[in-house]
Structures are given as structure tokens and as C-alpha cells.
Amino acid sequence: MAAPAQPSTAGETPVLRTVAELRAQVAQWRGAGETVGLVPTMGALHEGHLTLVRRAKAECRRAVATLFVNPTQFAPTEDFDAYPRDEAKDRALLATAGCDLLFAPSVEAVYPPGFSTVVEVKGLTRHLDGPFRPGHFAGVATVVSKLLLMAAPTHAYFGEKDFQQLQVIRRLAGDLDIPVRIVGVPTVREADKLALSSRNRYMTPAQREIAARLPPLMQALVTRLEGGANVEAVLNEARGQFPGLGFDRLDYLELADEATLTPSPHPAGPARLFVAVWLGRTRLIDNWPVRLPQK
Ligand SMILES: Nc1ncnc2c1ncn2[C@@H]1O[C@H](COP(=O)(O)OP(=O)(O)OP(=O)(O)O)[C@@H](O)[C@H]1O
Ligand SMILES: CC(C)(CO)[C@@H](O)C(=O)[O-]
């Protein structure tokens, strides 16, 4: 018999901290024939995360969120220590979205002493964020494999905002025969179309104003590419515009095939325009679908 999840405070989603408790709870639900949708997060929840939870709850009988700021996906130079953490607020928000359970393990529960296994997805991680965040996707692939195996959900929900991550997760679930349906959810945006992200709160008001220039720039580029303009010429010109717009450093602006995530001026299948750009200590990423004209 599963240990019931402990609702500690009214209006907050109950939380479990150990793998054994999580397994027992999900086994009980699945034993009763219920579907279970998993929503992995690193907390500091916003409307993007809550959209994933609501989608999970709409499609599955039970919605389970996870909150784990995964140390192995942060490079030593990145913001692991500074990453925003507010579990009580997150639990209250999850309750408003109908989340049945939160799994919030300690680092030791996920990576006990002697932990030595790495899941690495090749190919899909070669371009875009891969070279700019060495080790990042191995950390993501390892922890997501673990979360899927720990929770054994029927469905798992991930945002298209992190499109490369979504494709990496689809691949690992297939390659490792993890029996789960991976569901991609379209990017949730602010009124000015900036993609919601926990890291947006790092920005000063002045930087937030500059960030607002990214969505119209991306939309204008999509329009030109869809109109048949020369891809390399358009992208080269646009790369040169970022400093003048007030951005600090462009990591990449690339057109890439959705399936392979390999940059190309002539992608074989459906394509997206991908960007990663810095504003002070905030790294913004985004992607927009591009329907190229048939040649
Ligand atoms: N704006 C968004 N729209 C849809 N899904 C999102 C959005 N932002 C995050 N997600 C998804 O929520 C899940 C958890 O993401 P995470 O906790 O890293 O949030 P984040 O806002 O992306 O944070 P970060 O600032 O670290 O990138 C991922 O599947 C991610 O793609
Ligand atoms: C999928 C994830 C929760 C794994 O740590 C993280 O990369 C995120 O929040 O997108």
C-alpha cells in the first residue's frame, strides 16, 4: 500500500521527497488504471510551467510536478547557486493548476554517493546550445532519464521554449525504451511575446525593455525567410544588428531542421529559427517555426 502524499498546508500541493514514496504513490494510481502526467521543472514557477501542469491535468487523471535544481546541468561558470528557489510559493501555484503531487528530492536522493552514470544523446546536442553549454545536455538527459524511471508516468510534458531539450528527451525516451508519451507544449509568451523564463527575473527594467526587441526581430526574420529571401544573407545581416539593439552578446542565430537540429540554409523538413543572446547575466533563448517556400 502506498504511503499517502502528505498535504501539509491547505492550498499547497502535497510534496514527497524520496524515490520510494514517489514510486509507491504512482504505482497505486497506475494500479487503479489511472494515467499520470509528469511535469519536470527546476521551480521558480511561472505561467509557462503552469500551462504544462494544466495540460497534464487535462490529458491525464493525475498531474505530478517535479522540482529539482539539477546541479549536473549547470557548468561551473553558470548560475546554479543563484538560481531562484521558492518552494512554498511554487506549491501554492501548483495547487491552483490542479497538480496532485510535487516530487522535490534532495541532491543526495537523486545523486547518492558513488553515482557514476551519464546519459548522453549524441547528434542532436552537437549544435545550437550544445557547444555553448558543455555538459548541459548530458546533465539534462541523465536527470530526465532518472525522473522518468523513478516516476514511471504514462505521459511527460516539456516546453517548446527549450526545443533542443525537448528533442533530446524524445530521443532518449525512444532509445532507452522508456514507456512514456513525451508531449511538447508551445511556448507561453508575455504580452510583448517575450518567452516566459525563470531567468527573466534576473533582468533590470532597462534590460527587460531591450529584451522586448527580440520577438519583433524574430518575427520579422521569419516573415522574410518565409517570403523566400536568401537565408544566409538575412541571418548574417541580422546577427550584426544585435549590438545596435542593445544586446550584449549573441551566442547564435540559426535556421535549423526541427528533426536533426542541424543548422542549414535549406533544411530538409520543418524548420525553426533559433536564437540565444545575452543581456547582462541573463541568457535569453527562443525559437520560432519557419514555413519555408517550396522550391
Ligand atoms: N515560456 C514557456 N512556455 C512553455 N514551456 C516552458 C516555458 N518556460 C519553461 N517551460 C518549460 O518548463 C519546463 C521546466 O523548465 P524550467 O524549470 O527550466 O523553466 P524555465 O523558465 O525554462 O527556466 P530557465 O530560466 O532555467 O530556462 C521545461 O519543460 C521548459 O521547457
Ligand atoms: C527538464 C529539466 C527539469 C531537467 O532538469 C530542466 O532542464 C528544465 O527545467 O527545463
Ligand code: BAL
Ligand atoms: N530551461 C532549461 C534548463 C536550463 O536552462 O538549465
